[in-house]
Amino acid sequence: MNSAWEVVIGLELHTQLATSSKIFSGASTAYGAEPNTQACLVDLGYPGVLPVLNAEVVRMACKFGLAINAKVASRCVFARKNYFYPDLPKGYQISQYELPIVYDGELMIKDDRGEDKRIGITRAHLEEDAGKSIHEGLNQSSGIDLNRAGTPLLEIVSEPDMRSAKEAVAFMRKIHSIVRYLEISDGNMQEGSFRCDANVSVRPHGQEKLGTRSELKNLNSFRFVEKAINFEIKRQINILEDGGEVAQETRLYDSDRDETRSMRSKEEANDYRYFPDPDLLPVVLDDAFIAEVKKTLPELPDAKQARFVEQYALKPSDAAILTVSRAVADYFEATVAEFKDNPKTAANWITGELSAALHRDGMEITDSKIAPADLAALLSRIQDGTISGKIAKEVFEAMWTGGGGANEIIETRGLRQITDSSAIEKIVDAVIAANPDQVKQYRAGKVKVLGFFVGQVMKETGGKANPGQVNEVLKRRLRKG
Amino acid sequence: MAGQQQALHTQSLAELAKGLSKGEFSSRELIETLLSRIEEHDRSLNAFISVTADQALAVADASDKARSKGEAGTLAGLPIVYKDIFCTKGVLTTCGSRILENFVSPYDATVVERLSSAGAVMLGKTNMDEFAMGSSSETSYFGPVRNPWDTVRSPGGSSGGSAAAVAARLTPAGTGTDTGGSIRQPAALTNTVGLKPTYGRVSRYGMVAFASSLDQAGVITRTAEDAAMLLSVMAGFDERDSTSVDHPVPDYVSGLTVSLKELKIGVVRQHFDAGLNEQCAARVKDALNVLEQQGASLIEVDLPNLDLSVPTYYVVAPAECSSNLSRFDGVRFGYRADGAKDLLDLYRRSRGDGFGAEVKRRIMTGTYVLSAGYYDAYYLKAQKVRQLISQDFKNAFEKVDVIAGPTTPTPTFPLGEKTDDPITMYLNDIYTIGANLAGLPGISVPCGFVDDLPVGLQLVGPHFAEETILACAHQYQQLTDWHQRCPEAYQ
Numbered sequence: 001m002n003s004a005w006e007v008v009i010g011l012e013l014h015t016q017l018a019t020s021s022k023i024f025s026g027a028s029t030a031y032g033a034e035p036n037t038q039a040c041l042v043d044l045g046y047p048g049v050l051p052v053l054n055a056e057v058v059r060m061a062c063k064f065g066l067a068i069n070a071k072v073a074s075r076c077v078f079a080r081k082n083y084f085y086p087d088l089p090k091g092y093q094i095s096q097y098e099l100p101i102v103y104d105g106e107l108m109i110k111d112d113r114g115e116d117k118r119i120g121i122t123r124a125h126l127e128e129d130a131g132k133s134i135h136e137g138l139n140q141s142s143g144i145d146l147n148r149a150g151t152p153l154l155e156i157v158s159e160p161d162m163r164s165a166k167e168a169v170a171f172m173r174k175i176h177s178i179v180r181y182l183e184i185s186d187g188n189m190q191e192g193s194f195r196c197d198a199n200v201s202v203r204p205h206g207q208e209k210l211g212t213r214s215e216l217k218n219l220n221s222f223r224f225v226e227k228a229i230n231f232e233i234k235r236q237i238n239i240l241e242d243g244g245e246v247a248q249e250t251r252l253y254d255s256d257r258d259e260t261r262s263m264r265s266k267e268e269a270n271d272y273r274y275f276p277d278p279d280l281l282p283v284v285l286d287d288a289f290i291a292e293v294k295k296t297l298p299e300l301p302d303a304k305q306a307r308f309v310e311q312y313a314l315k316p317s318d319a320a321i322l323t324v325s326r327a328v329a330d331y332f333e334a335t336v337a338e339f340k341d342n343p344k345t346a347a348n349w350i351t352g353e354l355s356a357a358l359h360r361d362g363m364e365i366t367d368s369k370i371a372p373a374d375l376a377a378l379l380s381r382i383q384d385g386t387i388s389g390k391i392a393k394e395v396f397e398a399m400w401t402g403g404g405g406a407n408e409i410i411e412t413r414g415l416r417q418i419t420d421s422s423a424i425e426k427i428v429d430a431v432i433a434a435n436p437d438q439v440k441q442y443r444a445g446k447v448k449v450l451g452f453f454v455g456q457v458m459k460e461t462g463g464k465a466n467p468g469q470v471n472e473v474l475k476r477r478l479r480k481g
Numbered sequence: 482m483a484g485q486q487q488a489l490h491t492q493s494l495a496e497l498a499k500g501l502s503k504g505e506f507s508s509r510e511l512i513e514t515l516l517s518r519i520e521e522h523d524r525s526l527n528a529f530i531s532v533t534a535d536q537a538l539a540v541a542d543a544s545d546k547a548r549s550k551g552e553a554g555t556l557a558g559l560p561i562v563y564k565d566i567f568c569t570k571g572v573l574t575t576c577g578s579r580i581l582e583n584f585v586s587p588y589d590a591t592v593v594e595r596l597s598s599a600g601a602v603m604l605g606k607t608n609m610d611e612f613a614m615g616s617s618s619e620t621s622y623f624g625p626v627r628n629p630w631d632t633v634r635s636p637g638g639s640s641g642g643s644a645a646a647v648a649a650r651l652t653p654a655g656t657g658t659d660t661g662g663s664i665r666q667p668a669a670l671t672n673t674v675g676l677k678p679t680y681g682r683v684s685r686y687g688m689v690a691f692a693s694s695l696d697q698a699g700v701i702t703r704t705a706e707d708a709a710m711l712l713s714v715m716a717g718f719d720e721r722d723s724t725s726v727d728h729p730v731p732d733y734v735s736g737l738t739v740s741l742k743e744l745k746i747g748v749v750r751q752h753f754d755a756g757l758n759e760q761c762a763a764r765v766k767d768a769l770n771v772l773e774q775q776g777a778s779l780i781e782v783d784l785p786n787l788d789l790s791v792p793t794y795y796v797v798a799p800a801e802c803s804s805n806l807s808r809f810d811g812v813r814f815g816y817r818a819d820g821a822k823d824l825l826d827l828y829r830r831s832r833g834d835g836f837g838a839e840v841k842r843r844i845m846t847g848t849y850v851l852s853a854g855y856y857d858a859y860y861l862k863a864q865k866v867r868q869l870i871s872q873d874f875k876n877a878f879e880k881v882d883v884i885a886g887p888t889t890p891t892p893t894f895p896l897g898e899k900t901d902d903p904i905t906m907y908l909n910d911i912y913t914i915g916a917n918l919a920g921l922p923g924i925s926v927p928c929g930f931v932d933d934l935p936v937g938l939q940l941v942g943p944h945f946a947e948e949t950i951l952a953c954a955h956q957y958q959q960l961t962d963w964h965q966r967c968p969e970a971y972q
Contacts, residue, residue, distance in 0.1 A: 041588060045808040047581065048568045048590060048687040050722050080804050082851070084828055091807020144812070273851035275860060278694035278801055280723055 005202045005237050008210055009168045009229060010160035013175055014153050015185045016129070016193035017060050023128050023152035024051030024094060031191050035134070035145035043150040045089030050279050053078075057152045058283060060184040061101045061126055062293045064154060067178050067300055068121050070105025072290050078126070078280045082273045086144050087131040095155075097274040100125035101283065107178075108302065109170040111163070119171050120159030127153050148192075154184070160199065160210065165229035169222050172196055173324075177301050181326045189220050196225050200232045202240065211236070212246040216253055216260055228253035232260050304329055312336060312343035321351050327365045331372050338376030341383050349379060353393060357400050370399050378406035388467055391415050418465045421473065424457070427465070428473045431456045442478050450474060489514045490650040491967070494559055494707040495734075497653060501548070501558050508541040508548075508558025512602055515560050519604065519651050522971060526627050528636075528645040530565045531573050532605035540602045547600075556714060557600030562655040564640050565606040566613055567593050567698070568687040572603075576689045577611040577621035577639075580809045580816045580835030590687020591719045592656060592698050599714045604652055607642030611837045612806065613663055613691045615639050616909045617899065620839040625896050628671060629968040630934055634893045637667030637909075643701045644671040649971035654702045654711060658688055660695045661794050662888075662913025665925035668701050669888035669937025672927045672966060674954065675701050676708040679944050680920030681726035683712075684719030690805040692798035693724070695917040703964050705926060705954035709733035712947060728945055736948040737955040742776035744953065747881030751787045752912060758891045761936050764929035765887045768938040771960055772885070772953065782877040782884065786869045790914045791907055793870065796850050796863035797918070802840075803847025809835065842903065871919040878943045883950055887912055888925040888937035912939060922947045926954040927963035935963075 022029055025042035042049045065072040079097035105121035131146035156175060162168045176194055179185040187194045201213035216232060219225045231253075236246050250269075251260040276282075299307070301323045308319035308329075323329045332350055336343045354375065358365060370378075378399065382392050387410055398409045410416060418424060431453055432439055442449045450471070457470045489511050492500065500506055516534050523529050537560075544558035568574050568586035570593075575581045589597065597603070610620040618626035618641025628636040629649040636645040640657030644667035647655050657664040659677035668675025677699040688698055700711045713734060718727040748769060753762055773779055811817035811831025818830035836844070850859035877884060889909055899906040916923040921941050928938035938957070940950040958964055 044813060046587070046814070047574070047576070047584065047689040047808070048586070050686050050724075052721060052723050082804050082807060084807065084810060086810075086812050086824065089808060089813065091810060092804050271853045273804070273848065273853075273856075275800060275804070275851055275856070278692075278724075279690075 004204060005240070006205045006207075007163055007233050008160045008201045008203065008213075009162040009165070010199040011156075011158045011162070011168055011171060012197040012199070013156040013172060014195040014197075015156060015175075015179050015187075017057050017152040017154055018183065018185050019054055019056045019060070019152055021054060022150035023054050023057050023126065025150050027150065029151050033147055035143065035147060037147065039131070039146035039149060043089065043146055045091075051094060051277075053280060053283070054152065057126055057154075058101065058285070059293055060182070061124060061154055062285065062290060063182050063184055063297060064124055064156075064179065065102035065105065066290070066294050066297055067182055068102075068105035068107055068124075070102045070121060070124070072285060073099060073101050073103065074286070075099065075282050075284050076101040077282045078277045079274045080277045083270045085130070086142070087133050087146070087149070089131070089146060089149060093128060093130065094277055094280070095127035096125035099282075107171065107174055109167060109174055111170075112166055117161075117167070119161045119167075122157045122159055124154055124156045127155055129153050154179075160201075165226045165233070168198060168229055169226050172222060172225060174301070177324050181298055181300055183298075192220060195220050198225060198229055198232075200229055200236070201246070202233060202236045211240075212248050214246065214248065214260075215250045217250055217263060219253055224253060224255050227255075227258055228260055231258060235260065298326065308332075312347070314343060314347055318344075318347045318351065322347060325365070331365050331368070334372035335376050335379070338373050339379045339383070342379070345379055345382065346376070349375065349396075353396050357396075369403070370396070374399060374405060381406055381410060385417060385419060385466065386410060387415055387417050388463070390463055390467075391417065394463075415464060418461055419469060421469065424465055424469055424473050425477070427457055427460050428453075428470070428477050431460065432477055439478065450478075453478070490518055491972075492653065493704045494556075494653045494702065494710055495704070497559055498556075498710075502553070508544045508602065509538065511558065512537050512541040512560060512604070515604055515652055519646075522649055522651060523646075525632055525970070526629060526645045526649060526651075527624050528607055528626050528642040528649070528651065529562070529605045530575055530577070530608050530621075530623050530642070533572055533603055534605075536572070537602050537604050544600055544602065554598065554600035555710070556596060559601055560604050560652050560654070561596055561601040561711075562604050562607050562643055562646055562652045563593060564609050564643050564655065564657050566609060566658055566689045566691075567606075567656060568689070569593050569603065569606065572606065574606070574689070575623070576613070577609045577623060578836065578840070579622040580832070581689075581814075582622065582816060584815050586687075588687065591684035591721065592715050593687065595714050595717075596656075596711070607640070607646055607655055609642050610639035610663075611840050612689070612802070613639040613658055613660055613696075614802070614839050614843055616662070616666055616906055617894075617896070618642060618645075618667070619896060619900055620837055622837060627896070628893050629971050630671065630893070633895055634934070635670070635896050637670035637889070637893060639663040639667075640675075640701060641667045644668055644673050644675070647671070647673045647701050647703060648968065650967060651971075654700060654707055656698060657701050658691070658696055658698050659913075659917065659923075660691050660697075660798060661917050662910040664699045664701060665888050665913050665923055665937070665939060666910060668925040669939070670893040670935060672935035672964065673701050673703055674705055674708055674927070674958075674964065675699065675925045675937075676705075676712065676947075676951070677916065677923045678712060678716065678947055679726075679922045680917075681724050682728070682922070682945065682947065683715045684717075684722040684725045686719055686721040686725075690801075692801040693805060694801060695794075695798060697917070705924065705951050705958055706734065706737060708924070709737055709951045709955070712951075716947075731948055733948060733951055737952050739948065739952045740776075741772065741953060741956055744772075744777040744883065744949075745881040746772060746777050746779050746953075747782035747877050747884040748779050749784050749787070749877075749884055749886050750781055751784055752886035756890045756908070756911065757887055758931065760931040761887055761889070761891060764931065764936040765885075765938055768928040768957065768961075769885055771957060775956065775960070777953075780881050782881055784870075784873045784877060784915065786866065786873050787911075787915060789866050790870055790918055791911055793863045793866045793918060794910070794914045795846070795907060796859050797867060799843040799847030800851050800860050800863075801847070803844045803851065806836075806840070806844055811835070839903070867918050870915055874915065874919045874921060874941075874943075882942070883946070883953055884941045885953075886939055888939040889913075892931050892934035892936055916941050920944065922950055924950045924954050926957060927966075928957075928961070929963055930966075
């Protein structure tokens with residue numbers, strides 16, 4: 001990136017809260033139903049109907065506030081955001097404006113140099129989602145699906161504290177991880193449960209005044225956030241370096257073309273005419289309620305990561321990977337509960353083999369075909385020298401595809417490691433005898449050839465020889481001469 | 482009609498309830514009588530938008546059958562009409578507007594649900610100012626309502642249809658809604674009783690919203706006793722309305738006879754200022770004397786910000802209505818303009834054709850006062866003044882139990898007289914709006930005539946003091962017979 005320019009990014013994250021019913025009605029929030037089958041009269045904005053607040057969303061927002069070290073408002077107010085759109089049945093969205101439920105929070109991320117960096121969180125407020133317009137397959141007309149209308153959202157607004165697309169993604173991932181830890185959102189980005197708008201501007205380094213920003217709408221994957229922001233940064237810098245001015249506007253990211261396009265300018269922006277919704281009373285939260293919610297907070301990613309480093313002597317980077325999701329962390333801890341000798345090995349296997357297998361089959365760790373206890377049994381066989389790491393991978397594959405325990409597979413397939421030194425010595429001698437040229441090279445100082453000999457021995461033993469022992473015997477025998 | 486028996490259409494709900502329970506007549510006879518009166522007289526009044534005759538007779542028959550088995554709710558077989566702002570399942574609910582001319586509600590309002598389950602029989606839906614915006618019942622898409630006391634005059638509004646129907650003995654009772662006086666003012670102008678309960682006393686669920694923080698459902702009857710009977714059924718917390726209040730519902734009927742001996746009645750200095758018609762003032766003073774003779778004491782109180790109530794109201798109410806009426810967009814229900822060329826055209830033409838002039842005026846006013854740059858100067862300031870007005874009432878109620886005074890500054894006016902002069906029209910609500918801004922209960926009770934046109938006495942109480950104002954109104958009615966006077970053509 002051009003070093004003359006400083007990039008300034010703030011994010012708005014729309015997180016769908018995982019309630020079973022909507023924020024102001026009793027209709028279901030389940031995803032994927034036939035259009036308009038999950039919209040009751042309240043969601044349809046019928047004459048005379050009134051909203052009634054779902055208490056669960058208040059609890060969830062409060063939980064989030066406590067998790068980001070924010071203030072939870074003792075009194076917050078719902079306001080109407082007025083605009084006309086077919087997917088907005090009432091002609092206004094019930095949101096929060098002047099008095100949000102959560103404000104003044106913060107989060108630590110790693111910046112581009114890997115240093116800790118604080119990102120301020122201005123506020124998080126509750127609001128209802130709108131419906132969807134459908135244009136395909138309707139023969140010239142447009143349809144409206146109001147199943148999503150009234151789905152509870154928590155909109156999380158950051159300070160403009162991020163200085164690169166990478167930092168923005170790091171922040172977004174962290175929030176994503178927290179809302180899933182708190183079990184207040186499933187964070188499913190394909191289904192739109194976690195969406196991002198990014199405010200992006202650039203300014204000359206050292207200038208205090210912020211540049212004119214554009215708002216990038218509806219970025220629904222981490223990858224698109226990064227690409228859209230980077231495209232936008234380049235676009236803005238190009239304009240400024242050509243002596244132009246950046247227009248304040250809302251832009252849409254087109255992932256097919258990897259570019260952003262103007263959606264509406266500041267002049268075309270709505271005057272939303274916010275005012276307190278007279279149909280809903282202010283929400284008053286007392287200290288006792290907040291204290292009660294606090295008791296339900298789980299251990300959060302940062303705390304868990306620190307504890308993993310401390311308790312299991314893991315590298316911070318490994319601990320970070322393991323604690324991205326609560327399910328992975330739980331799997332790890334369940335594994336090391338059965339396999340106490342070497343948490344590092346457990347970490348490597350979970351982030352390596354297991355993660356790859358899950359990815360390959362498109363599965364979540366909670367659906368893993370190998371339970372933590374079974375993985376622990378496999379790792380114990382490596383630890384006690386019954387099998388090598390390489391054989392272990394074969395056993396892992398067998399466990400994954402065919403089921404069965406590690407011990408059973410090792411025995412039925414005869415995969416026990418050869419640790420009998422006289423047997424290994426015999427094979428080593430035979431290999432040396434069969435490859436005089438390579439012996440000469442090795443003895444002439446070309447030590448790399450050792451790898452060739454190890455390979456030959458492993459081939460002879462079907463991979464079952466203990467690699468450490470093979471190395472040691474080979475070196476001893478080759479030295480003789 | 483049986484010999485000495487008082488004609489059914491002239492009886493109050495309480496009297497009819499007794500007659501039904503004694504078996505003097507059936508609900509079917511009663512309902513048939515009233516339906517034929519509606520048939521005969523509504524041409525001259527235009528009080529009804531829909532008459533639900535078949536449904537009413539079916540419910541009456543069912544009620545008679547249930548009664549013969551010894552099952553009867555408190556309102557079993559008794560007639561009622563609903564202002565056309567209350568959603569009624571399977572029945573047209575127009576709000577007096579073209580934009581809802583074809584809207585059949587898929588559900589019942591809580592008020593309708595409660596009255597129906599107590600056994601009340603709906604005769605029909607009454608005409609009203611469009612979306613309850615008006616004080617004369619002239620802004621209705623279905624034409625103006627006429628006052629039975631003089632059919633070239635307005636019955637007041639916005640609940641003018643219910644008021645005219647009750648005054649003309651087409652029904653003993655009707656529901657109304659009161660946002661700035663829309664129950665009390667038409668009651669005063671038609672010689673009927675109009676009760677607006679405390680904000681939150683009666684659920685707003687299913688009442689098409691005009692100004693949510695001011696709207697309150699109530700009743701128009703000929704006696705305070707009937708109003709008490711109905712309120713006992715309508716009142717109470719509703720989990721579907723977050724602004725309804727979970728406050729115990731007393732038996733308002735048994736509270737009617739509480740002694741007035743110790744009652745302190747506040748007389749507002751500002752009520753008798755220049756705007757009040759002198760003869761109206763005299764009728765109101767006569768009424769106050771009647772109450773004083775019963776042992777109540779009259780105490781002068783101040784409502785120093787009273788003159789700010791109309792301008793405050795005309796910021797708050799339009800602001801809320803501009804948002805509440807956004808849902809009428811031609812997309813999901815109601816009127817939709819034909820052949821729209823795009824979305825904006827659909828909105829513009831559906832709303833442009835669907836709403837009348839007064840509704841548009843208020844939507845525009847409301848949109849303006851909420852706009853960026855004007856919000857603080859109008860909406861926020863109005864909310865502050867609203868607090869001051871509430872505080873004035875609070876201060877007054879430290880000294881007195883009820884506030885009594887005129888309901889309106891003048892008797893009714895000829896149709897068309899004020900339609901081109903909204904400000905004069907708005908000033909008709911000067912005495913009633915304060916109770917809405919402060920959320921207080923108020924009642925208008927007939928207290929005499931000026932040039933053969935009725936005048937109303939208004940009683941306003943502190944929050945949830947419906948019992949007090951009903952007792953006061955009831956006992957006043959025991960001593961006077963104004964409410965028994967019936968316009969000649971409708972006897």
